[in-house]
Amino acid sequence: MLCSIEAINGKNICGYTVYMKEDEVLLLPGTRLRVKNISYDSSIRQNVIHLVEIANENHKKPVPIHNPISSTSKSLNNASGSTNYTEKFVSKTTIAVNQDLSNRDESQKNIESSVTTFSNGDRYEVIYKKGEKQGHRKLYTASGETYDDLRADSKANGHGIRICSNGDRYEGGFKKGRMNGYGSLYCANGYTYVGDWLGNEPYGNGTSTWPNGNHCEGFHKDGKIHGYGTYYSANGDEYQGDLTDGKAHGKGLRIWADGDRYKGEFKDDKKHGCGTYNYASGGEYKGNWANDEINGAGIFKWPSESQYDGTFKNGKRHGVGKLTYADGRVEDGAWENDTFVG
Known part of the structure; x- marks a missing residue:
């Protein structure tokens, strides 16, 4: 993973090191940085964390919502070919087990x-x-x-x-x-x-x-998978748990080939009820689900240690919630469609 830093008060040391043809900036001791956004650069096939120097301690901007790339969301591509992650808390949909024989x-x-x-x-x-x-x-x-x-x-x-x-x-x-x-x-x-x-x-x-x-x-009943079972997909996905008429229904564990995993309740092959979704990138959501989406009360934690504790609607912060940044700043109050409104 690469990092880019937007410096404001750093000292330009170009010409003083062996890298004569490159711009170089020396950050002063105590410089504070915040995450501006996280993008995927297809030319180098790596995630890039864009950091910006905090010039005013009282200046607050919302933390970007970083979601692992998922086949269930469409990413936006800019002119440079980098991928900007959507603001929705993306989780993979449950692939239908489809064991109806x-x-x-x-x-x-x-x-x-x-x-x-x-x-x-x-x-x-x-x-x-x-x-x-x-x-x-x-x-x-x-x-x-x-x-x-x-x-x-x-x-x-x-x-x-x-x-x-x-x-x-x-x-x-x-x-x-x-x-x-x-x-x-x-x-x-x-x-x-x-x-x-x-x-x-x-x-x-x-x-x-x-x-x-x-x-x-x-266990099979009347020609269908019924009861506790384990499903292995040829692409590496796996499901362990309760099945009804060939579908994930009840409590179970879903593991995707890329490392994402969900443990909790299912209904008709969809995440529904209470459950915990762990992203391979390090993020975690623990709380309520409805129809395969984050809905209701829950806690979302970023790899950076920022955390949102509150309500969600269709995968977005909506209602009342508290966002605590990794540096200690807090936004506590009402949210609408992933935006803090006070």
């Missing part, structure tokens, strides 16, 4: 027939007609006997391998012709599930893996 469901809709071969040599065949859930069933035993439909189901038990007409493959336990117990499903579209089954549906502990590399470990 839609990949499996879509694949299963295309099955016209399946053949299951059991470890004892029996063969169980199912032919599906449009709109039928079970289809016409036949079981051929290794000893040469043949059974239809319900009688076939009653014999279709144990460990087997099912091959479906659409390319899906299941290997594991069966009970009355249905996937039951522990087993592994490999869909032709790339989705896989390994874990517990009940009545042809994932039910119990298991791991779902998607074609894009995302995977989730946890």
Whole structure:
């Protein structure tokens, strides 16, 4: 990280050092500086802290709100190519966990027939007609006997391998012709599930893996992630916590690949309730959230040790709050849309 300083009372020492072609300023002992703004210089790919000398102790300017670059906010670019951070307290939105097993469901809709071969040599065949859930069933035993439909189901038990007409493959336990117990499903579209089954549906502990590399470990209910689970995104993001119908719902911990993290309450895959957001850059917000935004009472701390304690609205200081600067100055009172109004 680089720093630039706007000096007022410094002494120009250009020509007295080995750097003859450069302007140099010597700051006097006791010089006080404040942060003017923080920007990102794309030409050198680094953050630049712009400091300015404080000439009048009573002169106060609002502290800039530095937010880490986020995919959820649009930065403003000036003519020089540097990035100015917006004044909003930016936090990353919660990436949808999306464990509703839609990949499996879509694949299963295309099955016209399946053949299951059991470890004892029996063969169980199912032919599906449009709109039928079970289809016409036949079981051929290794000893040469043949059974239809319900009688076939009653014999279709144990460990087997099912091959479906659409390319899906299941290997594991069966009970009355249905996937039951522990087993592994490999869909032709790339989705896989390994874990517990009940009545042809994932039910119990298991791991779902998607074609894009995302995977989730946890409890499944009625074919969806439900209860406590851990979700790993292929890009390095991670979620640990409560899940309802495949979405982060309840208490959990969300960790982004760049180091940002949020620990607290979620609702429908969004930060909602009480929680703490830690920025990889060193900042922290602790307080209330609503619909994935900072809303309500909370405390925001900057890496510089400046701190705002008060109310927020849609990610901005709004209402009553107290801003304490790192140098001890205080702005205590009413705020509107991130501006101190007294």
